[in-house]
Amino acid sequence: MTALPPVExxxxxxxxxxxxxxxxxxxxxxxxxxxxxxxxxxxxxxEASAVGVVAALTPxxxxxxxxxxxxxxxxxxxxxxxxxxxxxxxxxxxxxGKSGSLHISAKELGVVLTSTIVGGELALAxxxxxxxxxxxxxxxxxxxFGDGAACEGRFHESLxxxxxWSLPILYVCENNQWQAFVHRKETMTADGVAGHxxxxxxxxxxVDGNDPLAVFEAATAAVAAxxxxxxxxxxxxxxxxxxGHFEPDDQSYVDPGELARWRERDPVVLLRRRLERDGLLDAxxxxxxxESVRARMEAAAAFAEASPYPAPEELxxxxxx
Amino acid sequence: xxxxxxxxAISAALAEEMRRDPSVLIFGEGVATKxxxxxxEFGPARVRNTPLAEGIIAGTATxxxxxxxxxxxxxxxxxxxxxxxDEIVNSAGKLRYVSGGQFEFPMVxxxxxxxxxxxxxxxxxxxxSWFVHSPGLKVVMxxxxxxxxxxxxxxxxxxxxxxxxxxxxxxxxxxxxxxxxDAIPLGQAALRREGxxxxxxxxxxxxxxxxxxxxxxxxxxxxxxVLDLRSLKxxxxxxxxxxxxxxGRLVVVHEASRLCGVGAEVAALVAEKAFASLRAPVxxxxxxxxxAPASFPLEQAFVPQADAVVAAVQSLVHGxxxx
Ligand SMILES: Cc1ncc(C[n+]2csc(CCOP(=O)(O)OP(=O)(O)O)c2C)c(N)n1
Ligand SMILES: [Mg+2]
Numbered sequence: 140m141t142a143l144p145p146v147e148x149x150x151x152x153x154x155x156x157x158x159x160x161x162x163x164x165x166x167x168x169x170x171x172x173x174x175x176x177x178x179x180x181x182x183x184x185x186e187a188s189a190v191g192v193v194a195a196l197t198p199x200x201x202x203x204x205x206x207x208x209x210x211x212x213x214x215x216x217x218x219x220x221x222x223x224x225x226x227x228x229x230x231x232x233x234x235x236g237k238s239g240s241l242h243i244s245a246k247e248l249g250v251v252l253t254s255t256i257v258g259g260e261l262a263l264a265x266x267x268x269x270x271x272x273x274x275x276x277x278x279x280x281x282x283x284f285g286d287g288a289a290c291e292g293r294f295h296e297s298l299x300x301x302x303x304w305s306l307p308i309l310y311v312c313e314n315n316q317w318q319a320f321v322h323r324k325e326t327m328t329a330d331g332v333a334g335h336x337x338x339x340x341x342x343x344x345x346v347d348g349n350d351p352l353a354v355f356e357a358a359t360a361a362v363a364a365x366x367x368x369x370x371x372x373x374x375x376x377x378x379x380x381x382x383g384h385f386e387p388d389d390q391s392y393v394d395p396g397e398l399a400r401w402r403e404r405d406p407v408v409l410l411r412r413r414l415e416r417d418g419l420l421d422a423x424x425x426x427x428x429x430e431s432v433r434a435r436m437e438a439a440a441a442f443a444e445a446s447p448y449p450a451p452e453e454l455x456x457x458x459x460x
Numbered sequence: 461x462x463x464x465x466x467x468x469a470i471s472a473a474l475a476e477e478m479r480r481d482p483s484v485l486i487f488g489e490g491v492a493t494k495x496x497x498x499x500x501e502f503g504p505a506r507v508r509n510t511p512l513a514e515g516i517i518a519g520t521a522t523x524x525x526x527x528x529x530x531x532x533x534x535x536x537x538x539x540x541x542x543x544x545x546d547e548i549v550n551s552a553g554k555l556r557y558v559s560g561g562q563f564e565f566p567m568v569x570x571x572x573x574x575x576x577x578x579x580x581x582x583x584x585x586x587x588x589s590w591f592v593h594s595p596g597l598k599v600v601m602x603x604x605x606x607x608x609x610x611x612x613x614x615x616x617x618x619x620x621x622x623x624x625x626x627x628x629x630x631x632x633x634x635x636x637x638x639x640x641x642d643a644i645p646l647g648q649a650a651l652r653r654e655g656x657x658x659x660x661x662x663x664x665x666x667x668x669x670x671x672x673x674x675x676x677x678x679x680x681x682x683x684x685x686v687l688d689l690r691s692l693k694x695x696x697x698x699x700x701x702x703x704x705x706x707x708g709r710l711v712v713v714h715e716a717s718r719l720c721g722v723g724a725e726v727a728a729l730v731a732e733k734a735f736a737s738l739r740a741p742v743x744x745x746x747x748x749x750x751x752a753p754a755s756f757p758l759e760q761a762f763v764p765q766a767d768a769v770v771a772a773v774q775s776l777v778h779g780x781x782x783x
Contacts, residue, residue: 201527235560244559252526252563256550262516263551266523266531273485273505274528296516303511457561458595460619 147419153194153351154414157186157407158432160210163219166436167226171386176226179240182207184381187406188313190214191354192281195362198249199278201271203264206241206255211283215248219435220442231446235453258291260284265297268306272369279307279365287318289332301371302339308371309361313348315380320392336373348376349406381405464637466630469605471497473612474532478502481530484616488517488534518544518569522552525567532616537583538573538625552621553596564619568612574665574715575759576629581751584628586716591623592693592725598622598646599692603667605635607690610644617643627664647694651703655683658709658773661700661726663689666713666764673769682777692722700726701734708739709776715763718746739783740776745769
């Protein structure tokens with residue numbers, strides 16, 4: 140694989156990350172089904188957006204994310220074992236088991252202040268952006284949020300302040316068409332949220348969120364613009380939540396035709412098929428990739444299983460600095 | 461010693477802390493317009509006006525605090541904090557714990573409240589106990605210019621989110637402030653007057669009410685400890701218990717309404733830990749369960765007055781409630 144030219148190497152890397160994210164979330168679903176993990180949100184079908192954006196970043200950049208964060212964390216290099224341990228409330232988790240699945244932060248990876256208050260990440264991102272711009276460091280701030288969060292007032296407050304104060308923030312709306320149990324079409328008159336950016340004087344772009352290379356290219360251009368101008372940018376990735384909002388969820392409220400059309404566009408399947416068709420990944424390399432992901436997930440599950448629950452005195456530790 | 465108003469003490473504390481630590485900054489609606497002295501000395505990056513949007517002001521402070529700055533935000537009047545509850549309570553108060561201690565939130569939220577200005581219920585609402593009830597936050601409500609200066613300095617240096625409520629009626633009141641006053645540790649009550657017969661516990665402007673009542677009680681031969689809590693969280697439990705152990709009687713006085721107010725906490729603390737010392741029931745004198753009215757006489761009726769404190773103590777010592 141080392142002999143591959145850069146774009147193909149990047150795509151193989153992205154495929155492997157996407158496979159890992161998929162396998163991680165399928166493991167979560169399985170653990171939940173067996174009563175080994177609490178309910179959790181998955182982002183199955185949205186892997187390309189996470190991987191494409193994160194691949195465009197450098198280690199100095201900071202990421203804020205939300206309740207559907209596994210893709211962002213794993214794309215950034217998080218250890219799936221420590222993530223699973225966190226979801227299972229174990230002391231070996233990134234937050235010592237106090238977060239559970241919904242607000243996993245990993246400061247060591249630059250994934251900060253994850254919030255499960257919808258829109259919370261948008262309110263915090265301006266502060267992280269302010270620190271970045273006042274401290275004069277090299278990094279920018281990336282804030283992942285959903286189409287539902289864009290219906291919160293904080294979305295508008297955040298964009299306005301970021302524009303007025305010229306904060307280096309890449310706003311990434313992962314428009315997965317769903318806001319818990321309500322379809323996006325019921326809550327907004329436009330097809331997406333990127334249109335709001337212009338009202339605040341913020342540049343924006345809309346990208347096919349199921350095509351990781353397209354996302355990567357759009358994010359790379361946006362990040363370059365932010366580094367050059369110091370101004371915010373809004374990128375909207377059009378994608379689809381293939382599973383329910385929260386495990387368990389029978390999706391009885393989902394239009395089967397719409398779901399079937401988006402299943403046809405499963406980003407992991409599409410990328411693998413294209414790389415194989417173009418001769419960039421042979422069947423045995425793909426199988427090896429699959430095998431290594433499976434082995435990683437098995438080791439991760441074993442690590443989480445073996446990790447002890449937090450000690451009782453953890454109950455009141457870290458409330459105050 | 462210099463004479464200083466509470467407003468001047470707040471300004472002095474801000475200026476000194478901004479001078480001491482370049483990571484301290486202040487922002488809010490009209491902050492740069494009103495605090496021209498700070499703007500002149502520290503520049504527009506550290507003294508900022510903001511859009512009218514309390515939620516994003518508080519969220520920005522929270523995000524900035526977690527990543528290396530020490531923001532002070534002025535949200536003007538306490539009821540406006542309702543627009544910022546999520547950021548203060550759910551983010552600043554919880555994300556340290558939720559993240560397993562990965563972040564600190566050294567930030568200060570300033571807001572005014574209290575009767576005395578006739579501004580009515582949407583500018584005057586003593587909501588301090590809401591924040592006492594929220595984990596991860598500290599709450600300060602000083603009563604003297606010196607305390608405003610020293611406690612605000614400590615709040616700015618604290619690595620936790622601290623809410624500093626300023627009683628509107630105290631803004632222009634003046635008092636002695638030592639030239640070299642430094643940070644006053646949070647969580648230490650101040651005994652404003654010593655006595656043996658009753659403990660009056662209060663904070664903010666009603667400390668003055670208790671001192672006035674104590675003067676009159678002294679004329680009647682009753683001596684009172686007047687304890688100014690200063691910090692509502694952390695609460696100086698030791699000072700409360702020590703005083704009640706000595707006097708055996710407790711009256712808690714505050715302007716915030718009674719139900720689940722700070723007085724309820726102080727009373728419960730004494731019932732749990734100093735029951736044997738009590739010679740009479742614990743009384744609370746508080747505002748009613750009503751929005752604060754604008755009309756001056758009604759606004760004054762909302763707030764416990766010295767007459768009521770004197771009468772309450774008399775009933776504990778000699779009257780219907782005496783042992
Ligand atoms: C303030 C708030 N309101 C409601 C919820 C419950 N909730 C959690 S996720 C969600 C849907 C959010 O939709 P969107 O922003 O599009 O993100 P997605 O879940 O699709 O990734 C809702 C309503 C919440 N967590 N926070
Ligand atoms: Mg959505």
